[in-house]
Amino acid sequence: MDEFARIAAYFTPLAAEAGRGLADDAAVLAPPPGRELVLTVDQMLEGVHFLPADDPALVARKLLRRNLSDLAAMGALPLGYLLTTALPKTVPRSWLTAFVTGLAQDQSIFGIGLFGGDTSSSRTDIGLTATLIGHVAPGQALPRNGARAGDRIFVTGTIGDAALGLEARQGRLADPSGWLTRRSLLPDPRVGLRLAGIVSAAIDISDGLVQDLGHLCRGSGLGAVIEAEKVPLSVEAAALGPAYLETRLTGGDDYELLLAVPPQHIAALREACGVLPVTEIGMFQAGSTVQVVSGSGEPLRLSDLGWRHF
Numbered sequence: 001m002d003e004f005a006r007i008a009a010y011f012t013p014l015a016a017e018a019g020r021g022l023a024d025d026a027a028v029l030a031p032p033p034g035r036e037l038v039l040t041v042d043q044m045l046e047g048v049h050f051l052p053a054d055d056p057a058l059v060a061r062k063l064l065r066r067n068l069s070d071l072a073a074m075g076a077l078p079l080g081y082l083l084t085t086a087l088p089k090t091v092p093r094s095w096l097t098a099f100v101t102g103l104a105q106d107q108s109i110f111g112i113g114l115f116g117g118d119t120s121s122s123r124t125d126i127g128l129t130a131t132l133i134g135h136v137a138p139g140q141a142l143p144r145n146g147a148r149a150g151d152r153i154f155v156t157g158t159i160g161d162a163a164l165g166l167e168a169r170q171g172r173l174a175d176p177s178g179w180l181t182r183r184s185l186l187p188d189p190r191v192g193l194r195l196a197g198i199v200s201a202a203i204d205i206s207d208g209l210v211q212d213l214g215h216l217c218r219g220s221g222l223g224a225v226i227e228a229e230k231v232p233l234s235v236e237a238a239a240l241g242p243a244y245l246e247t248r249l250t251g252g253d254d255y256e257l258l259l260a261v262p263p264q265h266i267a268a269l270r271e272a273c274g275v276l277p278v279t280e281i282g283m284f285q286a287g288s289t290v291q292v293v294s295g296s297g298e299p300l301r302l303s304d305l306g307w308r309h310f
């Protein structure tokens with residue numbers, strides 16, 4: 001099947017109205033009236049972001065969800081996406097069928113459609129990119145640079161499951177319930193929370209809690225202190241014991257939100273998050289470094305702060 005047959009068979013059925021049946025040279029999108037557009041792009045590369053044997057449906061969904069998480073960090077709601085695929089000849093049709101099934105599933109869950117994309121071939125590894133387009137009320141996008149000294153640091157959900165899940169998928173630790181593996185393969189982006197006017201800064205955790213907190217600190221011209229024992233962890237992660245603390249704090253792939261919250265807004269934050277757990281883990285302060293301390297205030301030495309591409 002050549003590129004054009006493949007687009008028609010697999011991708012045209014996923015197209016949103018703005019995608020014009022994938023029949024024109026580009027998409028034409030009418031932004032929701034009175035809203036600002038929010039644009040983000042992230043890649044999924046075989047061997048870097050996913051394992052060659054991973055279920056293609058889950059690869060597709062994680063591709064969308066990693067981008068949806070960036071929209072969530074901006075306080076934006078999603079509209080749709082552009083997709084690029086670079087596939088080697090060896091990829092069977094069954095891979096593509098599963099891949100588009102995953103896309104369709106998350107399109108329906110998150111209410112998004114496909115606007116268009118680009119298809120090319122790859123010599124060896126699979127390369128995938130999604131550009132998500134969302135919208136936000138004018139001036140309400142959540143910045144990384146708005147934190148103030150004294151703002152409390154909150155995270156959604158639990159931290160560290162995905163990094164442990166990757167270890168499990170690579171056979172380096174046991175995951176009897178499958179929960180850690182699930183969190184590594186299929187993150188839950190926190191889209192739809194109404195955080196504008198409540199949080200002073202936001203970022204999603206992709207590289208690891210400590211490194212991404214460093215990005216908020218740099219953006220806001222501050223330092224921060226967090227208490228390691230306060231970082232929320234799942235029952236499954238807790239069962240592995242303290243040996244995995246550093247992995248949890250720096251491993252990344254969490255796609256939870258890390259938020260700066262003025263103390264007087266904490267009740268409003270909890271209200272906005274409803275049943276989604278949010279946990280206070282520390283505070284912003286004058287300075288420029290991220291300190292991780294134990295309950296007794298002892299500083300923790302981390303050998304690595306988080307994921308970085310070379």
Ligand SMILES: Nc1ncnc2c1ncn2[C@@H]1O[C@H](COP(=O)(O)OP(=O)(O)O)[C@@H](O)[C@H]1O
Nearest residue numbers: 039040041042066069070073203204205206207
């Ligand atoms: N190759 C690139 N070209 C242009 N902008 C980039 C590139 N890579 C990253 N950025 C921008 O740099 C910032 C940080 O990127 P990144 O670390 O990928 O953020 P995130 O973890 O939220 O995906 C974002 O504003 C992103 O748009």
Ligand SMILES: Cc1ncc(C[n+]2csc(CCOP(=O)(O)OP(=O)(O)O)c2C)c(N)n1
Nearest residue numbers: 042047048049050051206207251252253307
């Ligand atoms: C095979 C494999 N190895 C390693 C990882 C872990 N990993 C890869 S990239 C990454 C950080 C997030 O990816 P990045 O491309 O930096 O996304 P962004 O920060 O731009 O959202 C992590 C934790 C993985 N998910 N899969």
Ligand SMILES: [Mg+2]
Nearest residue numbers: 041042043206
């Ligand atoms: Mg990125």
Ligand SMILES: [Mg+2]
Nearest residue numbers: 070073204206
């Ligand atoms: Mg991000």
Ligand SMILES: [Mg+2]
Nearest residue numbers: 206207307308
């Ligand atoms: Mg990154």
